[in-house]
Amino acid sequence: MIDRLLHHLIPLARVAVAYSGGVDSTLVLKASLDALGTENVIALLAVSPSLPQSEKDEAITLAQQLGARLELLPTEEVNDPAYQANAPNRCYFCKDHVYRALRQFAEQNGIVHVLDGMNAEDTLDVRPGRAAARELKILSPLHDLGFSKQDVRHLAKALGLPNWDKPAAACLASRVPYGTSVTPKLLSQIERAEAALFDLGFRELRVRHHGDVARLEVPEADMLPALQQREAITTALRATGYIYITLDLAGLRTGSMNEVLKARSA
Template identity: 35%
Template sequence: MKQMKDLMTWFHGKEKALVALSGGVDSALVAYAAQIALGKQAVAVTADYKTLSQEELDSAKRVCQEIGIRHIIIEYSELDNPDFVKNDKNRCFHCRTELAEHLVALSKREKINLIVDGTNLDDLMEYRPGIIALKKNGVQSPLVESGFTKSNVRDVAKEIGLSIHDKPSNSCLASRIPWGNTVTAEKLERIEKSEVMIKHLFGVRQVRVRDFGNMASVEVDKNEIVFLDDEKKMSILEKYMNDMGFDNILIDPKGYRPGKLNVITD
């Protein structure tokens, strides 16, 4: 596995590393490499900033136990940040700027000079202002510098036996709210509960509930849309989501694709 060796080599000569770990496969692979290369001098940190789903937080905890890396969870609320809550096109920049500030503060307390994340080459091809914010604050990206695409990450993660090698990509719950619509705790809660219910009812792995106020658009992987044809289960879902304020529930026939809500609504 030449790429895995390249990733581990990236850490050679580094004394310590703080790995920003989200609960996804990219940062998990970086954490694995750091743990192998640096041992106890590698530390993973996950930010519970109130827009991270419980599912992702639980995933982060599990993967750190699996890898054997020390895991720190920091807590704060992005909903206290007015620049984030107003939800303009720079929402992710404000999110990652605040995250970087917490990571830098933690790195100073832990006496760790190197902070890394799970950004890969494919991420650089999308509109990701959050990456710019992290880079501006000194966060480095070993996967990018080692030439990893998302596909490479999954292949290597599978080869080394990481349990989440095929885990669907996810993002913070605020990404389900169109730009220009304020982010609130109530919206985040009903989005998360709806997605959990959809997974429970239909057995799908990839799901997004886009919050358009009284209307919700449900996206699942194209290959899983057929699972939503169960009328009995759909009636259960509709009642559940109606009770949370979604008067209309639409199933997106085009299925899930990232970045779909990168628009400003009036």
């Protein structure tokens, strides 16, 4: 499997990798380094209020461990009225800003190819941002080779990547219902709420924002521990500005804010 990926990357010669510190983009970065050498690879991390500080710090540390060159690129999607409006295609405007920033940096440094970490299963959910990737000619080697999420984790583990079992992450704006304006202040509230729960020992979670209500999603295995710590959770989330705290009995799932779109189209 790794040979297929390396052979796919070698003809590209020099690449910039849209890097987030997640397992997918880390695998692409590691494979690119192995295939092309550190002098021909640069990792680009888009930084904005939608990226939690903890995720930024972890991504920086991991890039250093891999010996990769890393550039932090501030992006301005949160200042775009189309992004702030938070329509169902919000992700398009986000990725348009991010990929344009990455593409501009790459071109200024004589790099033709920009890679991302989309895998073969990432198209199964609502992902308007893929249109921006196509428009800006971003390459997705894991998708093109048909690598599933399980394939990615298996290969990342085989290569010794320390984040091979890292839970999937998403930008903080994914916690906000469509139609609710996305602002840096709101994103900060969500970030602080989730950080407080990480401090309580939870590893996988989402705090979905519904005005005064925080809807907590955790895996089924963490529901009982969440109930057992309900007082601590309530205190922590109220300290970040929420009044009502709920535990979603459906559990943690990717893209739960898209469920309303699917219900409306049914």
